[in-house]
Amino acid sequence: MRILLLARVHLGTVAALSVLTISACLLIAGLPRGMQASFDQALRRSLSTAAAQQADLTVAVAPDSRGEDLHERDQFAARDREWRDLLPPGLRPLITPAGTGSSHTSAKTTVTPITGTSGTQFFNLGWLSDADRRVTWVQGRPPGKPGTTRYDGETIPVFEVGVVAEALREMDLRVGDTKTLGENDYIAVKIVGAFEAKDPGDRYWDHNLDILRVTKIQPPGSLDFEKHITSLMSDDGLSVLSGEGRHLAYHWVLPVDATTANALDVPRLTAAIADFDRLIGIQSTGTASPYRLVTGLPKLLGDFRAALATAETVMYLVLGGLLAVALGVLVLGVQLLADRMEHTLTLARARGGSLRQVAGTGAALTGLAEAPAALAGYALSYLVPGPVLPIVHAGPVLVIVVTVGYAATRLAVTYRTPLHERRDDVATARPSAKRITLEALVIVLALAGAYLLRARGLTDSAGQDPFLLLVPIALTLAAALITLRCYPFPLRLLVRLTARGRAAVPFLGLTRAARARSASVLPVLILLPALGVSVFAAVISDGIAGTQTRASWQQVGAPIKMTSNIEIPAEAIERVRGAAGVEQVVPAQTARVQVGYGAERAEAIAVDVAQWRRLMGEAPFGLPDLPSGALVSPELQGRGTFEIGWQSRLKLPTRGVIASVPGFFTKGKFLVVPIDVLTRPAVNTLLIKGDASVDALKRLVPSATVVSQHGTLRAIQDDPLTSAVRWTMLVVTVALAAYALVAVVLALVVGAADRARAVSFLRTLGLSERQAQRLTVLEILPVILVTTLVGLGLGLGLPAALGPGVDLSSYAGDLPVGDYSLDLFLPSALAAGLAAAAVLGAYTHTAVSRRRRLGTVLRVGDLT
Template structure:
């Protein structure tokens, strides 16, 4: 046959098929690319936001003898080059070259006590390979060569060192002071200089916080804090450091560059880190001082993979539904094209055409429509940034194969014998016992799968399991539930209609009876539209519910993290004049005073976090927020954490000794405490409250509040919400859900229109028969609406119920807390606006299509519709 001629004859249908294929291939190939690009960006942000000490690779060597000591910089450099040569291929693109960025080497002693302090003060000696580029000396001078002195009859080394201004103040040290360190093998440190970091916010310093800041530790069972500081010495001092008599650790830091990171390579990165650690250990020449690899990157990657797995699961669900619906709509369009060619192919078959020729003609014409469209959609997807995943290449091929294969199979099945005649409207075929058994089995398995998924949760969700793996069970259960719902709908759809037919038969009007009768008998014709509309509505409603649940939980998480519209906290007491200035600041509506501290519980070493606040005022401040606080009366009543419950009267040491009566248990204090031991008390229990926290209601400018209280940190609920929403993974999930919802709604509407057009010829013939019996145009419109609308309404209701029930059915299988500030997303309160709009849109399209069909039918001559002898 002449395929181009057939294409011109059926140009409208071919054009519809072209557009549907183009849009489907663009979505199937473009959305995965955009998703993967966002996954890569999320990984890069995660690596860049984490402290360097967590992401960077650090090779360590503890020295326990003079044979293990390193005295010269060249010894460090030789090993540094060696470590970079041993890097696995997966890690090499991410690790910066030696000597660049934050790459450096160090030697530090640990737990070196100051002699005579009883283990409460520790001054360690440290060396950094690039200290001259990292610090400015603001007092004294840079350390020089070490010297010696006599102490208790022995000659000990004296290291010239420098310290930070913070250590000078907090540890009561002086420039020029000499301190003896050690408890048995003594040494001395002479403070010759005070330095400041050139850039304290550089990731470099996350590896050396012990040099910048004084560390305070409270040993178990003690009441006094230990103070630790690491000083800086020179290259000459390095030559004297030895691990023979003190804890000495050498380190080589290899920073990571997050820019080349790819989410697809995360499994390879985890494997490479393990392999690198094993190779590093093999470089040890002594079992007493083995090399080791220290990094927090594996945990960070595991956490990312867990969040990524959830995102991928949700994406697979909605994109899989989108692909199925798109294929279904394309199959509907192919069916329309086959129906339009039916007369031509029947004539060719009657004139001796083989079944292969007839089926090949339909397949060729379909291929002529879908192949260029698929190629165009595939090409357009390359304008979407992101890597090309296998689905990007396989999706368009699947669309073409499905469309061409369905066209050939349908024509081959229809034209098995020449001059075929069909009367599907007379009686429905009774299903076989085998088919009924199979359908019941599918429904039972779907329900059992949903129950088991809720009962057992995800595979690998237990302690120590790999949470990043995909659980096939999670992907199969929604498909099974959708298929089961479609089977139940198709099987049960005619029965309520037959009941309505019986009721309509008792009336005198013929139109309701005829319309409902045709609707009840059209089960075979409605099977494909139902199989398209039901997953389209189910997945789109599911996406809308999930998106709404994420949005509401993000709001809750932002309020829980801040505890007020604006929170102002200071490490020192906020003066009363500053508080009054905050009250008078523009946009401030209410200010609640609070005092926080770490307090002593009882008379021992137990500590707890405490907040003194007027809870009633705080409740009024949170009047319109999604969080609340239990009531707390005045006096000495208190709210305690679960760890402090059941102790009766609670005595704490704060500004004075306070005896508190617990009046309730609170799991968390929004904006302050979520775990551990904490207590909430009225502000009035303090004799003179030292206010260090302000809870503010209003839309005041955070910058203005920082100016009014320079010592304070300002947090706002809106900023916390933006931080959660701006996460790349969160943005991808939300936008993908929105795009899929819109696309599925559009496909559902197209499916309704195509189903109307496919049945148009048969419907026009029936209406024409009835018009010869006196059926008016208005009655014809009502008849068409009654024939089409039941299928639309029943499918819309089932799809709506499926979409609203999927989140509950999946249960713990979909953990979306990673996209909602680590707060579990469990509130899937159905927002019926979007589902109602979708159902109403489908019904409206069906009604409008029915009216349009009647309007078009008016122009037809009855002689063009009815054959000779039809009225005899």
């Protein structure tokens, strides 16, 4: 047969099939690329925002003898090259080259007390390989060569050092001071200069905060703080510095380049880090001081994999549903094309055409419509940024194979015998016992799978659980089988009721709907997975959005929260009250208090709870009223009246138990007390209502940290992984809704010929045009409405059916997502849209059929 001629004759159907193929291939190949690009962006953000000492690889050793000391810069450089040579191939692209970024080496002592301070001040020695590029000397001069001095009858080394300018104030030091360090093995340091960091915000200083800041530590049971600072010395100081007699550690920092990371390499990176750690350990063989790898990168990657596994599971669910629906719609298009060629192929078969020729003709025409369109959709998918995954290549090929294979198989079955007459419109075929048993088995397995999934949860939170992917598919298939088998029964009941009436149209329309063949109903059942998956995606997206809002309130505890490590002065509080946009200010004090007279401690907040509740307004959580006494955590309940030490001894009766205090405490031992129980509240927290600028409030109280609920919510929503999940769900929801409408239209068109024939018969018996329209609507609408309701129910029930199998807390501020409230707007909109499409299609069909003459539809002998 002439394929091009057939394509020209059926140009409209071929064009429609091509458009559907382009859209399907674009979605199937483009969405995974966009998803993977978002996953890569999420991993890079996770690595770049984590503390450098957690994300970077650091090789450390603590020499405790002179034989293991390193005294020259070249020795450090040689070890750095050695560590880089040991990097596994899979890890090397992730590590920045030597001398770039924050790559550096260091030597530092720890816990080196200043002699005579009784262990309250510690002055450590430090050396950085690139200190000259990192600091600016603001007082004195850079350190030089070390010297010697006499102390306690011995000659001890004197190191020239510099300290950060902040340490001069915090530790009462001056340039030119000489301090003796140690309690037995003494050394001395001479402060010759003070410096400031050129870029204090550089990730480089995450590894060296002990140099840039004075560290304050409060020992247990003490009211005083220990102060620690690490100074900087020159290269010449290395020749004298030794690990013998003091705590000395060498570090080689191998920074991670977050821009080169991609989510697909996460499992390989985790294995490579473990391999690198093993190789470093081998280098320590035979040495008294072993080298070790210090990094939090495996934990970062593990946490990311856990969040990614959930994202991938949800994505696979919705994309799998999208693929199934897209293929179903394409199959409907192929069926429409086959129906349009029925006359041609029947004639060819009657004139001696072989079954291979007939089936090959249909397959060739389908391939002609599909192949260029699939190639175009595949090419358009490259406009979506992201890595090329196997599904990008396999998706369009799968579309072509399924559609062409379906065309060939359907035509081979239909025309296996020439001019085989079929009369399936009179009575429906009774399914075999084997088929009923198989369908019942599928339903039972789907229900059992849903129960087991809820009972056992996931097998591996860091990987894909096939059970989680199979259960939704089984539930969808079970719902489709139940709908296919059960929908005729209520229709037959309606047929009996309408048979008692005098009007013929309701009886005829519902009878045709109840007697519809399975083959004619199956195209409409594409609506079920389309609606089920789209509603599931919408419900999950809404659940995430609502939980994100609750999480932002839970993290902040007020529209705006200002906290400080020191007391906020009264005049500063008044400035905040008078700031633009501030409506209400509630002062509070937080502290760690003593419970009883022992060593037990608890976190506490003193606040006017009534004012706090008014300030919160319509926040998604509440606090119990507290006129007196204390609200305690579950760990402190059951104690009745207890005593705490906070400014003075306070006896407080328990007035209630609270699981968490939004913005402050979520676990452990904590309590909430009225602020007026304190003798003189030292306010260090302000809870603010209004739309004031966070930056403006920071300028009013420079020592405070200011966060807002809106800013926290934006940070949660802007996470790349979270954005990828919600963006993909939105696209899939819109695409599936469009496919559902297309399925309705195709279902109308596929049965148009038989429907027009039946209406023409009835018109010869006096059926009016208005009655023909009503008849068509009654024939089509019941099946669509039943399928729509089942699909909506499936989509609304899937989140509850999956239960703990889908943990979405990673995308909602670490708050569990479980409140899938029933929002009837989307279901109602989808149901109304599909019903409207069906009714509009019915009226359009009758309007088109009205222009046909009965002679073009009925042949001689049809009325006999």
